[in-house]
Amino acid sequence: MKKKRKGWIRIIVILLVAALLGGGAYYFYRRSVKSDEGSAYVQSVADITGMGAVGLYAQYNGIVDAKDVIEVNPSANMTVKECFVSTGSKIREGDPLFCYDVDDLKLQHAQILIDITGIENKLLTNREQLASLKKQLEKAKEKDRYEIELNIQTVELDIRKTEYDLSDKQNKAEEMQKLIDASTVYSPVTGTVRSVRDDSGSSDPFGYSGSGSNAYITIIAGTAFCVKGTVNEQTVYTLFVGMPVLIRSRVDDTVYHGTIYRIDTDSTSNEPQGGFYYDGGSDRASKYAFYVEPESIEGLLIGQHVLIDLNTEESADSGLRLPAAFLINENGNFYVWAANANGRIEKRSVTVGAYAEETESYEILSGLTPKDRIAFPDETVHAGMLATETAFTDPTQNGTGLEMPFPPDNGNDLNGNGIEMPLLPDNIGDDAPQDSADFGFDTVEYGVDTVDFGG
Numbered sequence: 001m002k003k004k005r006k007g008w009i010r011i012i013v014i015l016l017v018a019a020l021l022g023g024g025a026y027y028f029y030r031r032s033v034k035s036d037e038g039s040a041y042v043q044s045v046a047d048i049t050g051m052g053a054v055g056l057y058a059q060y061n062g063i064v065d066a067k068d069v070i071e072v073n074p075s076a077n078m079t080v081k082e083c084f085v086s087t088g089s090k091i092r093e094g095d096p097l098f099c100y101d102v103d104d105l106k107l108q109h110a111q112i113l114i115d116i117t118g119i120e121n122k123l124l125t126n127r128e129q130l131a132s133l134k135k136q137l138e139k140a141k142e143k144d145r146y147e148i149e150l151n152i153q154t155v156e157l158d159i160r161k162t163e164y165d166l167s168d169k170q171n172k173a174e175e176m177q178k179l180i181d182a183s184t185v186y187s188p189v190t191g192t193v194r195s196v197r198d199d200s201g202s203s204d205p206f207g208y209s210g211s212g213s214n215a216y217i218t219i220i221a222g223t224a225f226c227v228k229g230t231v232n233e234q235t236v237y238t239l240f241v242g243m244p245v246l247i248r249s250r251v252d253d254t255v256y257h258g259t260i261y262r263i264d265t266d267s268t269s270n271e272p273q274g275g276f277y278y279d280g281g282s283d284r285a286s287k288y289a290f291y292v293e294p295e296s297i298e299g300l301l302i303g304q305h306v307l308i309d310l311n312t313e314e315s316a317d318s319g320l321r322l323p324a325a326f327l328i329n330e331n332g333n334f335y336v337w338a339a340n341a342n343g344r345i346e347k348r349s350v351t352v353g354a355y356a357e358e359t360e361s362y363e364i365l366s367g368l369t370p371k372d373r374i375a376f377p378d379e380t381v382h383a384g385m386l387a388t389e390t391a392f393t394d395p396t397q398n399g400t401g402l403e404m405p406f407p408p409d410n411g412n413d414l415n416g417n418g419i420e421m422p423l424l425p426d427n428i429g430d431d432a433p434q435d436s437a438d439f440g441f442d443t444v445e446y447g448v449d450t451v452d453f454g455g
Contacts, residue, residue, distance in 0.1 A: 039386040042339050046370035049238055049320050060229040062247065062292065064304040067224035070189050071215035072097060078179070085217065089193040097217055099184040109176040112169055119166045126159045191221040194302075225300055227258060227292040229308045236288050237323050239263055239310075240356035246309040247294055254299060258292040258308075320364040327352070327362060328377050334362070339373040339387035347383050 074080050081101035085091060133155060137148045195218045227247055231239060239260055247256040265288050292308060294300065327350070328335040338348040350367030368374070373389070375381050 038380075039388045040337065040345050040375040040381045042345075042373040042375045042387045042389060044370070045320060045322070045368050045372045045374060048326065048374070049322060049370070059248075059310070060231060060308045062227040062229040062306045062308040064225055064300050064302055064306060065228050066194070066220040066302060067226040067291075067293070068189075068191075068221040069194070070191070070219040070221055072185065072188075072217040072219065073215050074098070074100065074185070080216070083196060083217075085193045085196065087193055087196055090191075091187045091193060091219070092190045093187055095187045097185050097187050100179070102180050102183045105176055105179055109173060109180065112173045112176065116166065116169045116173060119162060119169060123159065123162045123166060126155055126162060130155045130159065187219065189219060189221040191219045194218045194220050220302070223297075225294060225297045225302070226261075227294060227306060227308060229290050229292065230287045231290055233286045233288070236263065236265060236290075237361045238321060239290055240321060240361065243310070245292055247292065248307040248309055249299075250305055250307065256294045256296055256300070258294040260290055261293045262291040264289045264291075320368060320370065321356065321361040322364050322368070324355070324360050324362055326374060326376060336368065337375040337377055337381045337383075338368070339375075343387050345375060345381060345383055345385040345387055 078100045080098050083098040084096045085098075091097075130152065133148055133152045137145060137152065140148050195215075197214065197216045241260055241263060243260045245258050245260060247258050249255070267288075300306075322336075326336060328337075328347075334350050334352050335347050336350055337345050340346045348367060351365040353363030353365045355362050373387060375387070
């Protein structure tokens with residue numbers, strides 16, 4: 001019986017020694033990588049650049065519109081008397097578009113001219129009176145000089161006030177005359193009238209809302225067309241001026257080649273993306289307009305709805321475009337914080353190409369692929385950190401340095417799964433319990449093969 005008990009004790013002692021040796025080894029391992037503790041949130045380059053889920057459906061709704069559209073509006077304080085054009089009218093530069101009702105203005109102008117004549121007469125009388133008083137002052141006796149001087153000051157003050165009134169009336173008369181002379185508004189360009197707003201304030205005579213304009217008159221200048229699309233704030237940086245695209249008709253298989261020539265990031269668009277083509281955005285995200293110049297306009301009609309396809313061979317050859325915010329520029333050398341094959345953050349050199357100011361992005365020539373994962377380079381990121389795709393995970397929050405996927409419980413249940421672990425050295429974490437491990441020979445549960453020591 002004693003031999004059997006000694007055998008059990010020997011086995012338990014061996015297990016304890018093994019556990020302590022394992023804990024010591026882990027302790028020194030954690031000390032060696034202490035500077036590497038912490039995690040950094042990473043995203044795939046494909047998701048960041050729009051080549052992931054976005055790239056599979058990189059199509060945007062677009063509408064054919066005139067490239068040069070001129071808007072003409074009447075002055076806010078004027079009333080239109082007559083319009084000389086209508087929708088579809090062919091006009092030349094200098095042709096009359098509409099005229100203002102200036103009948104009341106002419107009457108007011110005539111009245112002001114009469115007022116000016118009266119003021120001028122008054123001013124002449126005052127000046128003659130002033131001259132007379134000055135002559136009287138020269139011949140006046142000492143006892144009469146005070147009263148004459150007082151009269152002179154009064155007349156001089158009246159002259160200054162009258163001169164001001166005259167200047168004010170003359171300025172108003174000039175402004176009125178300019179309005180009368182400009183009562184007819186002329187076309188600034190040669191083209192076609194696209195819309196004329198009616199008395200109800202309605203525009204859109206072509207039956208579509210592509211222009212979104214409520215101008216009194218809109219004129220299509222020349223014959224150049226463009227295609228207007230909208231892109232959300234999450235993927236706008238994947239576009240750049242000069243980017244080749246395909247324009248696909250919705251009614252047949254016609255395909256047009258085109259090039260993005262403008263991206264309007266200064267103002268947001270209220271037009272919904274619509275359709276069933278996903279552009280990687282959210283209904284709540286701000287949207288911006290971009291404009292495509294087609295190589296050919298044959299068969300295109302203003303107001304025609306089309307699809308803008310970014311997945312062309314030309315655009316694929318242009319490489320990745322990464323937002324500049326993800327790049328570290330050190331004296332012209334560019335780096336990113338990338339996850340390596342071991343799931344750790346490393347500082348990786350990349351080669352960049354052209355910079356697109358409109359989208360604030362660089363073309364990535366080498367060093368990254370769509371499958372790579374990178375972190376945003378804030379001050380907390382450094383080499384050796386654990387790369388995680390869960391933004392709110394803190395793998396060391398229990399103070400032990402053991403990287404675990406869930407919060408710990410209290411006591412010596414360090415990994416939150418109900419398994420009691422043997423006491424590890426206190427250097428592993430200040431908040432590790434020092435007196436909660438149970439080393440009783442009949443109750444110890446090691447479960448070492450279930451503990452995730454990270455790395």
